[in-house]
Amino acid sequence: MTDTITEIPVAPTAPEAPSPAAPPAPTAPAAPVFDVPLENAGIAHGLYRDGENISDTKAPPGDIQSKWTTRQFEAALVNPANRRKLTVIVVGTGLAGGSACATLGEAGYNVKAFCYQDSPRRAHSIAAQGGINAAKNYKEDGDSTYRLFYDTVKGGDFRSRESNVFRLASVSTNIIDQCVAQGVPFAREYGGLLDNRSFGGVQVSRTFYARGQTGQQLLIGAYQALERQIAAGTVEMNTRHEMLELVVVDGRARGVIVRDMVSGKVETHLADAVVLASGGYGNVFYLSTNAMGCNVTATWRAHRQGAYFGNPCYTQIHPTCIPVSGDHQSKLTLMSESLRNDGRIWVPKNREDCGKDPRDIAEEDRDYYLERIYPAFGNLVPRDIASRQAKNVCDDGRGVGPAIGDFRRGVYLDFTDALQRMSAEAVAEKYGNLLDMYQRITGENPYEVPMRIYPAVHYTMGGLWVDYDLQSNIPGLFVTGEANFSDHGANRLGASALMQGLADGYFVLPNTIRDYLSHGPYPKVEETDASVVAARTSVQARITKLLSINGERTVDSFHKELGHIMWEYCGMERSETGLLKAVDLIRGLKDEFWRNVKVLGSAEDLNQSLEKAGRVADFLELGELMCIDALHRRESCGGHFRVESQTDDGEALRNDDEFAYVAAWEWGGEEGMPVLHKEDLVYEYVHLKQRSYK
Amino acid sequence: MKITLKVWRQSGPKDSGGLATYELDDITEDMSFLEVLDVLNEGLITSGEEPVAFDSDCREGICGMCGLMINGSAHGPEVTTTCQLHMRSFSDGETITVEPWRADAFPVLKDLVVDRSAFDRIIQAGGFISVNTGAAPDAHAVPVPKENADKAFASAACIGCGACVAACPNASGMLFMGAKVTHLGLLPQGQPERDARVVKMVNQHDHEGFGGCTNIGECAAACPKEIPMDVISQLNKDLRTAMQHGR
Numbered sequence: 001m002t003d004t005i006t007e008i009p010v011a012p013t014a015p016e017a018p019s020p021a022a023p024p025a026p027t028a029p030a031a032p033v034f035d036v037p038l039e040n041a042g043i044a045h046g047l048y049r050d051g052e053n054i055s056d057t058k059a060p061p062g063d064i065q066s067k068w069t070t071r072q073f074e075a076a077l078v079n080p081a082n083r084r085k086l087t088v089i090v091v092g093t094g095l096a097g098g099s100a101c102a103t104l105g106e107a108g109y110n111v112k113a114f115c116y117q118d119s120p121r122r123a124h125s126i127a128a129q130g131g132i133n134a135a136k137n138y139k140e141d142g143d144s145t146y147r148l149f150y151d152t153v154k155g156g157d158f159r160s161r162e163s164n165v166f167r168l169a170s171v172s173t174n175i176i177d178q179c180v181a182q183g184v185p186f187a188r189e190y191g192g193l194l195d196n197r198s199f200g201g202v203q204v205s206r207t208f209y210a211r212g213q214t215g216q217q218l219l220i221g222a223y224q225a226l227e228r229q230i231a232a233g234t235v236e237m238n239t240r241h242e243m244l245e246l247v248v249v250d251g252r253a254r255g256v257i258v259r260d261m262v263s264g265k266v267e268t269h270l271a272d273a274v275v276l277a278s279g280g281y282g283n284v285f286y287l288s289t290n291a292m293g294c295n296v297t298a299t300w301r302a303h304r305q306g307a308y309f310g311n312p313c314y315t316q317i318h319p320t321c322i323p324v325s326g327d328h329q330s331k332l333t334l335m336s337e338s339l340r341n342d343g344r345i346w347v348p349k350n351r352e353d354c355g356k357d358p359r360d361i362a363e364e365d366r367d368y369y370l371e372r373i374y375p376a377f378g379n380l381v382p383r384d385i386a387s388r389q390a391k392n393v394c395d396d397g398r399g400v401g402p403a404i405g406d407f408r409r410g411v412y413l414d415f416t417d418a419l420q421r422m423s424a425e426a427v428a429e430k431y432g433n434l435l436d437m438y439q440r441i442t443g444e445n446p447y448e449v450p451m452r453i454y455p456a457v458h459y460t461m462g463g464l465w466v467d468y469d470l471q472s473n474i475p476g477l478f479v480t481g482e483a484n485f486s487d488h489g490a491n492r493l494g495a496s497a498l499m500q501g502l503a504d505g506y507f508v509l510p511n512t513i514r515d516y517l518s519h520g521p522y523p524k525v526e527e528t529d530a531s532v533v534a535a536r537t538s539v540q541a542r543i544t545k546l547l548s549i550n551g552e553r554t555v556d557s558f559h560k561e562l563g564h565i566m567w568e569y570c571g572m573e574r575s576e577t578g579l580l581k582a583v584d585l586i587r588g589l590k591d592e593f594w595r596n597v598k599v600l601g602s603a604e605d606l607n608q609s610l611e612k613a614g615r616v617a618d619f620l621e622l623g624e625l626m627c628i629d630a631l632h633r634r635e636s637c638g639g640h641f642r643v644e645s646q647t648d649d650g651e652a653l654r655n656d657d658e659f660a661y662v663a664a665w666e667w668g669g670e671e672g673m674p675v676l677h678k679e680d681l682v683y684e685y686v687h688l689k690q691r692s693y694k
Numbered sequence: 695m696k697i698t699l700k701v702w703r704q705s706g707p708k709d710s711g712g713l714a715t716y717e718l719d720d721i722t723e724d725m726s727f728l729e730v731l732d733v734l735n736e737g738l739i740t741s742g743e744e745p746v747a748f749d750s751d752c753r754e755g756i757c758g759m760c761g762l763m764i765n766g767s768a769h770g771p772e773v774t775t776t777c778q779l780h781m782r783s784f785s786d787g788e789t790i791t792v793e794p795w796r797a798d799a800f801p802v803l804k805d806l807v808v809d810r811s812a813f814d815r816i817i818q819a820g821g822f823i824s825v826n827t828g829a830a831p832d833a834h835a836v837p838v839p840k841e842n843a844d845k846a847f848a849s850a851a852c853i854g855c856g857a858c859v860a861a862c863p864n865a866s867g868m869l870f871m872g873a874k875v876t877h878l879g880l881l882p883q884g885q886p887e888r889d890a891r892v893v894k895m896v897n898q899h900d901h902e903g904f905g906g907c908t909n910i911g912e913c914a915a916a917c918p919k920e921i922p923m924d925v926i927s928q929l930n931k932d933l934r935t936a937m938q939h940g941r
Contacts, residue, residue: 099827102827103826103827106826106827117751117757117759118749118759118809118810118811119810119811119813119814119854120814121758121814121854122751122752122757122758122759122854123757124751124752124757126752126756126757127752127754127756127757136833138834174828174830176833177830177831177832177833178825178827178828178830179833180830180833180836180883181823181825181829181830181831181883182822182823182825182830182883183823183846183850183877183878183881183883183884185843185844185846185847185850185877185881186843187843187847188837188838188839188840188843188844189840190840191837192837192838192839192840192843193834193837194833194834210847210850211847213756213851215756216756216851216853217847217850220850223817224817224821224822224823225822225825225827227814227817227818227821227822228818228822228824230814230818231818231819237814239811239814262803289754291751291752291753291757292750292751292752292753293751325724326722326724326725328722328725328729328732328733329729330726330728330729330732330753331753331754333753333754334754437754437755437778440755440772440774440778440780441726441778441780442724443723443724443780443782506827506828507827507828510827554736554739554740556732556736557736598739598740600739600742600743600744600745601744605706605804606747606803606804606807608745608747609739609745
């Protein structure tokens, strides 16, 4: 394939930065015609090399319905008396980590938990609004475990592993039982039973919710279960601690190096196994719906220690976020897509109407474009499709709201019909907190004026590669929740993140990790062990380096610039030329970062600039890998849209012959290039077909 | 907009601290209050001064990590979290004083950052339902009247930010604690431990150095989630009942 090998030049200086905090304007309003590149530019330009294929060896053979039961039986047990001799480190205490800590603590293991927030109750799972899916079929509307499995595989655009997804669907019902028993106040009907609603991408009502604060209520449930174990002495909680390195001894994950963010002390913690539940990496885009502190450091450091990174380019851009308002914006706020159940999305048919008060635009001059293009699903199409269509109509010059630069970036989400149909009280009951939040941020009243929304980076389907046991390729390193790559393929359906986080933490990991722990306790590791000392020394050296550069640019300025590059070239639409350029720009930026960043203060103190600097350094490396991954995948699938691969009517066009695999990337070393390992995806139950929501 | 910020600077728990004054131009009314602090910090770093330490995370009003005394009010002039406070609530040329939460139970760590781990210890004392993973009956086994479920939700909406403590002249944590006792006490699942829960939580609350409630109501007025003072009545009622039961 590689007849020509061209070096791409590395720009040592800062690239031409688009205007700060505003995603760059699109260049071509009409969809141009591209040819799918036959040659793999990533190989041609020497950006990566191919390695051996890998496979999941843990899912037992047999019918998909019985795999999980078989695995639970085959996974060895640990005698209760031996559990207290085993220590498990858990990094991150959101839904996936908090639930795992509580469950492992209840089982009697010694758990050491770490989070960067001041309390585990603040993990960003708390911000999830809409709900949690479960195949309870309480509505008797044709739902089943099999249908949830089917919807999730299809919704993920056939890029997830069937065995994992089926298990997720199977345990979904247990999650609801567990949460209700903990006192999670889900919405109920007058008869006292649980209420459900439907959510984007599906036609059954299987979503359990607690007004617009489902993530908060589920997290508080997990948090309370965790605090109970802290009180019982099974879990040692370390808040305001950040993991900065993974300790690998004799090929096994044996601990972490963390920094106490208050005292600045660098600490070593050793254990029999390590669980990373550290969330996603959407903040590589700077502006996202993630919390300010969300970062990739835990998983990236593990990646550098040998853990494969799966599908890093799979990013979810969420369609219903509040549009960017100005240059100093620090984050984007999501509004639950449950709003799409009753709100209607539209833009003016005519460009000259875009600046008008929406209430003055006649019904016949409005383009309800999702209802028009997708009559079967209408406003409830999956997130990737809703986002891309919003981009298309704005690129077509029909966006609404204030122009940023010379471009209006927004579409209307209109509750007028719902308000007439349901009354303002009924709307407030269902969506009150979301509409209030909108009003607080924008200063506009959504009961009177249609809301404006625009897509924003929300979730990352990619993450560390794991097998059926949720174990990475490093023995003893387990990865759960958003931090791993499993279950959602190339696009996640609404209300499925909470489901996966809690499924992993309450029901999957505790069953699979015991098989690994049953072979322990593992040989005692001393803090003086060469591998431990090396990990610790490298952490300290990096801190010293960051504080000693004393350049001229703030950490945030680098982060913003990286975000612009990622949004423009590796966002809702990706192309070979753009991605090659992005790799180039990121390398230049990384080079400048290590020469010119300015971090004040000391290492032995609460130092938020230093914390950010370490995170941005890792985002710079991750950003490059994301672009390389996006470049090598010369097909469109789910949230990954390559302009060169689309159908005649502009929908994502997969290429199953070449790309029905998981891309698991191996760290290639500081000066080397990443190595691509493919895990072939085999579909025995859900047959590969082009997704259609029309 | 042009504003003057008087910001509490304190290098560490032992430093006595004091207010520093900074002038800011080019503030727009769409900016959130914390984005103004971001701008301040970018400027400070560029001029070689250490940035102001402050806590924030989700910036959408739900994690409870942020919390500042703004012109003497917890979370400032609106009923919301600091991150959801926007500059349109202030006027051009205004001087704004920014301080950390003040309470013995919330010691200052640095600048505007305080230690609220006392809240976690109150939850550890009893703010949970003891059910191990896997031990739950079907979710529909026990119906819950909608009214109770809705009320439980309203109390469970507490984000643990600590504004109630900061606003209270006694630095009492009873709104926080009452919200949890009410949430769990309204649900059938919370009944078996109801007496023990309230007694243990109240003991821990007092042990942490929070003050008692004297029905002033500043807590409910400052609460960004509008938790009403009724939860404190419920807390007192539950405590009384538990005492009668001999706990």
